[in-house]
Amino acid sequence: MISSSSLVSLAGAGMQRAGRWLVRGVDLDVRPREIVTLIGPNGSGKSTTAKLALGIWTPSEGTAQRAADLRVGYVPQKVSVDWTMPLTVQRFMQLTNRLTPDEISAAIESTGISHLRHAEVRELSGGEFQRAMLARAIARKPQLLVLDEPVQGVDFSGEIALYELIVTIRDRLGCGILLISHDLHVVMAATDRVICLNGHICCQGAPSVVAASDEYRRLFGERTADALALYRHHHDHTHLPDGRVRQADGSVTASCDGGDSTRDHAGHGHRGHDHADHGDAAEPHVTAPRPEKTHA
Numbered sequence: 001m002i003s004s005s006s007l008v009s010l011a012g013a014g015m016q017r018a019g020r021w022l023v024r025g026v027d028l029d030v031r032p033r034e035i036v037t038l039i040g041p042n043g044s045g046k047s048t049t050a051k052l053a054l055g056i057w058t059p060s061e062g063t064a065q066r067a068a069d070l071r072v073g074y075v076p077q078k079v080s081v082d083w084t085m086p087l088t089v090q091r092f093m094q095l096t097n098r099l100t101p102d103e104i105s106a107a108i109e110s111t112g113i114s115h116l117r118h119a120e121v122r123e124l125s126g127g128e129f130q131r132a133m134l135a136r137a138i139a140r141k142p143q144l145l146v147l148d149e150p151v152q153g154v155d156f157s158g159e160i161a162l163y164e165l166i167v168t169i170r171d172r173l174g175c176g177i178l179l180i181s182h183d184l185h186v187v188m189a190a191t192d193r194v195i196c197l198n199g200h201i202c203c204q205g206a207p208s209v210v211a212a213s214d215e216y217r218r219l220f221g222e223r224t225a226d227a228l229a230l231y232r233h234h235h236d237h238t239h240l241p242d243g244r245v246r247q248a249d250g251s252v253t254a255s256c257d258g259g260d261s262t263r264d265h266a267g268h269g270h271r272g273h274d275h276a277d278h279g280d281a282a283e284p285h286v287t288a289p290r291p292e293k294t295h296a
């Protein structure tokens with residue numbers, strides 16, 4: 001019986017295919033307003049776990065339960081679309097959902113791409129495409145949002161903006177979020193609970209607990225773990241989709257430092273402000289390998 005406070009609950013869940021266990025012994029709960037992040041190396045079972053949570057796959061052992069009449073939004077790691085055919089953002093959103101014009105308007109406004117409603121999906125930048133995927137997933141106001149690598153194909157400052165957007169969506173919809181990512185230290189800053197997978201759960205808990213655990217260090221290496229432990233991102237500004245920056249006082253400027261500076265630092269392409277407390281001076285942008293952008 002699923003707990004009344006959980007949107008989805010996996011208990012001892014395992015998935016076997018062709019005589020091989022893809023993942024085993026997964027216990028996981030996502031509650032409203034919670035961001036739970038799955039991390040782990042390639043092939044460690046993150047997408048498999050997400051599919052078990054969504055009900056796309058039925059566990060070979062253990063249980064996967066969802067709250068009754070749960071509305072779910074899903075950003076998959078890959079989409080199968082014939083990119084030789086013309087397809088606007090609006091049409092793309094309607095491929096999997098029957099949406100009203102108002103639902104489309106609200107969703108693309110929430111993700112900052114209203115101006116791209118009639119744009120060709122194949123012409124979108126990596127960040128714009130991920131926003132279109134998010135818009136499609138939130139159009140029906142899901143109670144549970146499952147995001148499988150939602151920042152792939154996006155540069156560092158774009159990743160931060162997307163994670164900020166995900167937090168904003170959580171706040172606005174009050175939904176629970178199951179997030180899969182390779183972008184470890186940025187994710188750590190935004191997540192409530194981290195589950196570290198490697199065919200089974202290696203460790204889990206608050207981000208700081210996971211970053212300090214021996215299992216995590218063994219899996220990702222000392223340098224990555226140290227960078228994570230140091231990373232703190234204090235957002236004093238927000239990057240808007242059109243490239244401008246909203247400062248803490250609400251003003252909108254051309255760049256982070258309030259001027260027109262285009263000075264990069266630490267190779268991030270993130271402009272003109274101090275990241276000294278992020279730990280990225282020691283280890284610029286630590287990421288595990290990830291697949292190539294898959295929509296092009």
Ligand SMILES: Nc1ncnc2c1ncn2[C@@H]1O[C@H](COP(=O)(O)OP(=O)(O)OP(=O)(O)O)[C@@H](O)[C@H]1O
Nearest residue numbers: 017018022040041042043044045046047048049077
């Ligand atoms: N449909 C399938 N049939 C058989 N094996 C599969 C299937 N899908 C995935 N696998 C295998 O299950 C294992 C876990 O895959 P999964 O996609 O869950 O890992 P992941 O942690 O999401 O990986 P990545 O970070 O590379 O996306 C891998 O060894 C993969 O080859």
